[in-house]
Every structure is written in C-alpha cells, then in structure tokens.
Amino acid sequence: MIMADETAYQEQFRYTRILLRQERIQTRVREMGAELSRRFRGEKPLLITLLKGGFIFLADLCRAMTIPHELDFMLVRSYEGTTTTGTVQIIMDLKTNIEGRHVVLVEDIVDTGLTLEYIRDHLALRKPASLMVCCLLDKKEAREVDVPLEMVGFTVENEYLVGYGLDYNQLYRNLPFVAAIDPDQA
Ligand code: IMP
Numbered sequence: 001m002i003m004a005d006e007t008a009y010q011e012q013f014r015y016t017r018i019l020l021r022q023e024r025i026q027t028r029v030r031e032m033g034a035e036l037s038r039r040f041r042g043e044k045p046l047l048i049t050l051l052k053g054g055f056i057f058l059a060d061l062c063r064a065m066t067i068p069h070e071l072d073f074m075l076v077r078s079y080e081g082t083t084t085t086g087t088v089q090i091i092m093d094l095k096t097n098i099e100g101r102h103v104v105l106v107e108d109i110v111d112t113g114l115t116l117e118y119i120r121d122h123l124a125l126r127k128p129a130s131l132m133v134c135c136l137l138d139k140k141e142a143r144e145v146d147v148p149l150e151m152v153g154f155t156v157e158n159e160y161l162v163g164y165g166l167d168y169n170q171l172y173r174n175l176p177f178v179a180a181i182d183p184d185q186a
Helices: 022-039 055-063 114-124
Strands: 017-020 046-051 070-080 083-092 102-110 130-138 151-155 178-180
Touching: 022 055, 022 130, 022 151, 046 055, 046 114, 055 102, 070 114, 083 114, 102 114, 114 130
Parallel strands: 046 070, 046 102, 102 130, 130 151
Antiparallel strands: 017 178, 070 083
16 A cells, blocks of 8 residues: 555545544555455455445455455446435446355445445355455445445444545545545535
C-alpha cells in the first residue's frame, strides 16, 4: 500500500470526517491476508472481487497473502447514487471455471446484503469446493437479508462511506482512507 499525505486531499474532496486512517486499514488487511494464508495453505485459492469497489482492497489483500493464489473479477451493478436499486446486474462474468476450487469472494462493503446474496448464490451453483466471503466493511445495521460473512475487516455505522475503492457517483475511490460524506454536499 502506498502511504499518502492525508491533508493533500482536504481541498479537493468534500468528506465530513475520516473514519479509518491508512495505518489502521493496513494493519487489519495484513492480519486478514495472514489469516487467509493460514487457512488455504497448499490449496491455491481463487480470490474473486466485485468491480469496481473491491479493486483497492483486493490489491492490498493479495499482497498481504504469502501463499500462491489466483485472481478473477466480476463487474456488477447494484447501486445508483447512494441507494440500492434492488436488482443486481452482472455486466462482466468470471473467466475462471470455479468448479472444485476454493473461492474467496472479496467485497469492499456489505450494506443491505442484496448484492452479496445474489452473487453468493450465483457462484454456489457452479459447485466450488468451498466459498467464503471476506469483506472489509460490514454495515451491519443496514442489513436486509441475512448473508454469512466469514471474515470482516471492520464493522461500521450506517452512513455513506467513500475512499479505499468506494465511490460516490464514481468519484472518491482514490482516497487512501475511508471517510464519511454528506451526499447533499458532496
Ligand atoms: P448491498 O447490496 O446493499 O449490500 O450493497 C453492496 C454494494 O453497494 C457494495 O459492494 C458497494 O459497491 C455499494 N455500497 C454500499 N454501501 C456503500 C457506501 O457506503 N459507499 C459506497 N458504496 C457502497
């Protein structure tokens, strides 16, 4: 992970406060990478992330893993602005056959859980040897469907978050920290 000067972002981006600073994210991601390395030693797991939000978390997580593994991506759309549309559209599917593979679904944030429930079911149909979810942020209070999360980075409040891959109308993804925004002022 590249460490950046947080003050350099203040003038250009409108966020209300920083929730998770870079050091805190790094420490936790390193722990998660170590845990995955222990769990899947000798298995060559496949890490799948949902674009675009998960790309930064995945980039750091995979470098925190010390075992061989593969990566693949799906592009899904479930949100417009700050509200869920309730339907999940797969715009780009996997290139890898996951049958018999140990799959880790890497998610940036789980909010209502609708996206994850849909994708989890969709992947389970393809008969992986195992399927687990590793998500950085769990917005527990906002959950509408009960979907299992095997590994969680941080549990967060129900507010709109940006940075470290998370966007607001496609902007803010490059912030190296996670911040809260007021959508009326962003
Ligand atoms: P869910 O289907 O409501 O759980 O939403 C999951 C997806 O919505 C995540 O993968 C994100 O892409 C997006 N999302 C949910 N909450 C936030 C947020 O606070 N900031 C940015 N994106 C979010």
